[in-house]
Amino acid sequence: MTSAVTDEPTGTRTASTTSTTSQNTPSANLLTDFHDLLLAAVARCVPNPEPVLDDPTAFSPGFALPRLDPVVREFLSVATARWQPAGEYAGHRLSLLDLTGNPGTGTTKTFASLLIVARAVEYIRRTGEPIVIVSPTSANKGVALRDAVLRAVETGLVTPEQLRVVVLAPVSCRQKLRASRLSTDAGLRALNPMLLYGGTPADGVKALGRAYVDEHAAALRDRGVNLWFTLELRNYLVADTARAFFEQRVDPTDAPGARPRLHAHAVSSAFGLLGYHEGRALLEEHGTASRATRPASLLVQHLGTPDMVLNLRHGDFDPGHRPRYAPDPASGLFRQTTDPRFPEVTYDPDEVLDPTFYTRGPVTSPAMNELIGTFGGDGVVVSLAECVHRYPLLRGLLGDHLPADLRTLREWSLAMAATGVLNAVDRGLVEEGRDIVVHASGSYTTADYEPLDGSATTEVASVEDVAAAVRS
Template identity: 70%
Template sequence: MTDPAPVTGDPARFSPGFDLPRPDAGVQRLYSAATTRWCPLGEYAGHRLTLLDLASNPGTHTTKTFASLLIVARAIAYIRRTGEPITIFSPTSANKGTALRDAVLRAIEAELVTPEQLRVVILAPESCRDKLRASRMSTDSTLRELNPLLLYRGAPAESVKRLGREFVDAHAGQLKREGRNLWFSLELANYLIADTARAFFEHAVDPTDVSGGPRWHAHAVSSAFGMLGYHHGRTVLEDAGLATPASRPATLLVQHMATADMVLSLRTGSFERHGLPRYSAEPGTGLHRQDGEGDPHFPTTTYDPDETLDPTFYTRRPATSPAMNELIGRFGGDGIVVSLHECLHRYPEIRAMLAGHERGLPVDVRGLREWSLVMALTGVLNAVDRGLITPGADIVVHGSGWYSADEYQPPGESSTTTVTTVDDIAAAVIG
């Protein structure tokens, strides 16, 4: 799938390779933040529901912990082998950046590297400030200076990806000449490999070939890195003779209205928004309702046909859509888009489902800051009610993230730097 060797010829394409450090006590301490749980949620309309909890790390409360720890571990192995320092650079809507900062801090606190050997620069849309987290990386003056947290003021929010790539292309060579490798870590392979663990975990606790009946996996997605990783893990299991392709679960992609691109691509073959159903304002309710008989893959009602339910999901025209479409075409599945109105309607029911979980949902929905799990469960319940899922199928919901305002503090203004151009980024990172 990918070359495990380091990439060092072109500074703008640097990668430390895929070697990992020896799993000594410090490295095991680093990895200890990555935990997974298989949590039954009861039944709904004849379907057994299970939460695949990927969000237990209190430093992130999202699945991005897994890939971030491997990214950092690979950097540690390279630094130990060569003595060359690395600066990880990543655009993010919030969660990837939070997880990378958490992983780098864990490595420093475990004394696996020094703060000067391993740094991380995060570029996030300013609109996502409240989803970012304060930590020692922002309160310790030395760590704050070495690990800039950059907020992009421009639009659209997804431009952080382009701007970040342009910065690395323009300045990686200069940093290399100064003795530092700049690693643009926002590459599919860096996340795909970590997410294969989902398939191996499922195989260990509830193998599909043993359960006998059909199974679906549901995930709130922007680019579906997590689901692609799961399917790659399934391929490895099947190639090893540990599972059969016939038992591979179908996939339900769940999105929101602002970036429904993967569902549109799956359903219409195009990212164009003319594929969305038409909505009309409903007098007296403040809602928009689908015209005519309606398409069950899209919200029946919404406050705004273009609403952003959660800014985490900001990717338009994802390059991963063709691969995901092919997997769904081969192994089954579908896509559904949910609205804020639908999520709020389902919220008490979803909160009750999670009542037995050690970290449920806040009583007051206004405290919720990460909507991934609520989106996924709303999509599942709507899909079942609308007949989009195989009758009687087990449904595994990927708990890729949920957190509320009382679980963390956003970074203060003094610990972030506002940028709009590549030159602004260079000034913050290089000086």
């Protein structure tokens, strides 16, 4: 039940570990169980929820959702979450908010993607106009949108010609893309192209996707087809508000005996934490939660893109604020001791632990900085070496949420977040007496999916390449 672990850089800590699979684990469907609160979240987060039709490059189907009939409920049935105890570490009680329950994705992108597709379905039903979703992605968002579109087709909510999705991902993320009927069925594959971009930086897919919509949306609109560029904060914010609603149901922060709380999340742009805070603010406005007990936030990033942590601490994204690493001949690692928010050790100061986290200079940083300044929290950057060193303890805390063989991991979000929590505690970045909720925003292995075959992808380098792939 209890094990001690020695961490070379930070001393000895004792963790009380309880397998999360053996405990009472409250669960919910975040999109059906909290349907009314999600509608209230739309009213709070979206200045104008009506469709955007006057500018084809800015098309939106609006935020109306279909009625929760049996078919829609079946479509949304994979939007499940669980709340699980995960032992203690150095006096901090740990809980896991498991958002990985959809076997078709293994990530939290399920929730926003299902809502995006549900909104498209409602618009198509109402107007008869087809929609082509265009989504740049580092992988997980695109996988989730493809899964949601396929679910809409297979449940009969739309026909394959009425709703399509064009996904544009960096070549570096190829191994995270999944096969499904959208890739194995020739007709569906042609309607829903999976495009790979080999340029640098990896997040150049965003500019390329935006440029394609800007140049081609008007012509397609003349043919009766709506292009929808879904990479917009509110498209994701609304779904993530349900995290706060779920917490309030199963483990409210203002319950008798509750201790101060911190939410930890591996982030690229922190959409999930921003959504959580919007949901929490809504509960506070309704009088069902207290602003005084709003949890703090811990941002966890990796060395490849530590921009949100840099901005939180220094007010800008200047990479010059990163600590300098020196080679350690005794261990073969690189070390630094000047900044507790960065890894003490790393195999490579320029490593990319997980290409999912690829956003540079996120526009969401000021909003997240303000929330941390108001409600508390911090940021920490982790390395692969630290995750590997912590892995036996992570397995003890998180059980089957991580594989026995870490070499099979293809999504490191949960391992990163949990490693960041332990490092932050050991380095005094978390106030004593705080309970910690780790957002399990993603975790999957090579055994969880069939990789997308190369014949089901198209490499692109320009707007013309994207247009040709969509036409074909």
